[in-house]
Amino acid sequence: MLRLIDQGWRLVADDQVMVSAEAGSLRAAPPAALHGMLEVRGLGILRDLPVAAPAVLRLVARLVPRAEIPRLPEPEAWTAAGITLPVIRLDAFAASAAALLRLALLAALGRARLEAGAFTESQFTGPQGA
Incomplete structure (x- = not known):
């Protein structure tokens, strides 16, 4: 997660x-008590x-x-x-984890085409669209 935040993700x-369902999609949010908090190993809680x-x-x-x-x-x-x-499977400790997650998200959003593998447009059509 820290690598993604370092690359500009929030x-x-x-x-x-x-997680809650709303208007045909799933939404994620932190519990109020943990809003804006991140535990960073070796540093502490931000x-x-x-x-x-x-x-x-x-x-x-x-x-x-x-x-x-x-x-x-x-x-x-x-x-x-x-x-x-x-779903994708991800080794969180791999150097490529953040890049792989970014590419998978682009494919899930329909902004990149995944020809075969974890999912393709023909295998997954979610309500969220591009």
């Missing part, structure tokens, strides 16, 4: 996330960070060991409140 929530919440969920990233990430993954999906999102 925090939604750390450790605990409240407060009053800019927050992009509530945020519409477009993609689910499952944090798994590298050994559980196939070179060409089969499509996966996650469903909550009747809303289905594409």
Whole structure:
């Protein structure tokens, strides 16, 4: 998460996330007591960070060991409140994790075309669109 924030992304929530369904999409927000807080290993707990919440969920990233990430993954999906999102498997400790997440999000938003793998346009058509 820290690498993404360093690249200009904004925090939604750390450790605990409240997910709700609204107008055909899932939204994520931090609990009020944790709003704007981020725990950074080796530094401590930061407060009053800019927050992009509530945020519409477009993609689910499952944090798994590298050994559980196939070179060409089969499509996966996650469903909550009747809303289905594409899933990617991500090794959070890989140097490429932030770049992979950014590319997967572009594909989930329809801004990049994923020909095969974790999900494609023909395998996933969510209510969120591009």
